[in-house]
Amino acid sequence: MIRSVEDRMTWVCTREPPTARLRLADSPSSREMLDGGWWPTSRDPVVELCSLVTALTAQRGGVIERIMLQPAAWDRHPCRIxxxxxxxxxxxxxxxxxxxxxxxxxxxxxxDLAVIAPETTYAVATAAMLAASRPATTTRAADVLFIPPSPRAGRLARHGDDVAVWETDGGHVQPDRQPAAPARA
Known part of the structure; x- marks a missing residue:
């Protein structure tokens, strides 16, 4: 297999990465499905992964060697950072x-972290990160919050809409119209 120059280069964040919006379970366990939730600020993997690695190294200690992601959710795909x-x-x-x-x-x-889409509203993202970091959670990442693919990968769903999330979460919103008149018998 022939690899491109881009595949062989190491990408480095040239600016100060944002503080990672990360919530981890108090004690990591090999029996849990998720160890927490992460809410990146953008779809730029170089900036966001630098931020994540810095935060995880500070909170959990140790060295981060590898990160595995799904390509449709990100704007570009570096192999090393x-x-x-x-x-x-x-x-x-x-x-x-x-x-x-x-x-x-x-x-x-x-x-293992649930990834919340950058476009998600604060309230929904906070709730998703709390759900992902609950002790002894059996929740899977896909059940915490659906992550739409990057806008470059296709049409982006309006997932950040709180009403849409509420509607799909079992609740419902009353319509803004007047109730119909009772039928005459």
């Missing part, structure tokens, strides 16, 4: 759900 002088390999897997990121490191370090 430089963070704090270290190189983190990035794998793009179409079989992985768009709402999941898997982070691995040495000595069986594995962190």
């Amino acid at each position: 430089g963070v704090g002088g270290a190189v983190v390999r990035v794998g793009w897997f179409t079989t992985l759900g768009a709402g999941l990121v898997v982070v691995t490191g040495p000595r069986d370090l594995r962190i």
